[in-house]
Amino acid sequence: MTGLQVDTGALRDAAARLELVAERSVAAGLRAARADWLPAVLLVPPVAGVAAVAGAGGAALAARLAAQGAGAWVLARRLRLAADLYEQAEAFAVEAGRTAGGLIAWLHGRFAPFVVLRGTMAAATLLFVCGVQQRLAHATGEPLTSAAFFEQLGARVNLQPIIRGLVEHVDEAAVGLAGLPIAALPLLPERAAARAAGSILELAGGLGLVTAAGFRVSDHRRTPARARPGGPSAATLIAAIPQAEDGRHQVTVTSYRTPQGELVYTVAITGTSSQGLDTSQPFDNLGNLAAYGGSPEQSVTAVRLALAEAGVPDGALIALAGYSQGAIVAQSLAASGSYRVAALVTVGTPSRPAGVPETVPMAEIEHPADPIVGLQGLRPADADGASIVRVTPRLDARDPGHHGILAEHALDAYQDSVQRLTDAADPRLAEVDAALGAAFQGAQPLDTQRITIERERPG
């Protein structure tokens, strides 16, 4: 109808078969890994020579089968994502084409060569952007401001899967949008969105747009902690996260004393609190870029300072909770090995928990149309060891924070979601709640500290 040359049914069929290949490869790899290819009895003549060579081959075969399974699974995910994108793009293009006849002619003339030259993800990205722009322009009858464009976009489209795809294939999408043939792909130096964020940060530093600065504690309040029956849970940790507003504290630390006399802590970290770059607020977009790019120099350092101010020593037992940028910081602290982490609970996290030890129980709560969560890219089959809890938020139409493209990213919506999950005894939170129960068993709350950190300005 629109001249699109893509059979998404074939893509999904291919993905289903690849998933079968992945499943069988993993099972066969496990069988090969468990087999004893060189038992001691074969190390004795006359078969020792032949068996030793064959034994090494058996181990290599197990590794190849495992890698094959992972490769087939990733390819299947990419094909499913491409099919989703095409279908959304086509729906937009058809609707836009009805009111703007020129688009169909444009698609007929241009789209097939785009697909062939620029790859599935790149072409889907182009078509999607074009279709959305056409649709929105004709729905309103006038050019849109960028703010209105994003407001309407957020109301009509779930961007999370699209962003996941773009992050995973950032190189391919960039090639498409830059109008380059897909053959240019190997020329791109970076293949990961996180590394791209690091590169942007380096570039900004090189251009003098960001200044090297330290941090200082600008406010520190301590109040007696309220005793909660049953100790901390995922819901109480998330409820303790400060609202992400410039001028408020960024970190809440509650101290407990265990029956054995040990001091243990819960730490709750806020999200981006200023949209500026290199402001006095450590949780601004400079902090965002740095944390997402894997650098501990900005918001991670600021939170470490807050923990030191609160008297949390290295090696202390802590439970971590974070929202958005604060979730990346919490993941970074859990991966650092500086503390014994009883549990890690995040909401609306834009990053995967890289380097967090397998022994740390993790829960990630995400809203299905929160675009920030899409910045994670695709998750592996084991979800990096985390329990991922997808829950539809209850948004309040009267709340201005619950509108627009970031409506599902609102912290209070996440806090409400986690409370509802807890009230319903959702089993996906059971592991972290059990770990928290064990770590804080019989512990008495002492005090709650609210700490505000500021970036020091040079001069």
Next chain:
Amino acid sequence: MQTELRAAQQAALAECLAVLDGLVATLDEQRHLLDGVAGLSWSGGSAPLQQVELRLLLESVLLASATADQLRRDYLAALRLLESETA
């Protein structure tokens, strides 16, 4: 003593061969599945990167099949050696 060792060696080799037979059958099935995927109408070559990845995957399966075949030949050779010595 020698007879017992030979019997144990034969049993170990037979066990490895049984695992290999299963792996070869799985790899054959995978090759057919991947051939089927390659044969689907992917919109006239609209996904060049994915097509390349699929070809690499198919080559990996073929290589794994060749490795499994070679292993099977090695273990069979060892088994025949034992049988000839026993005879």
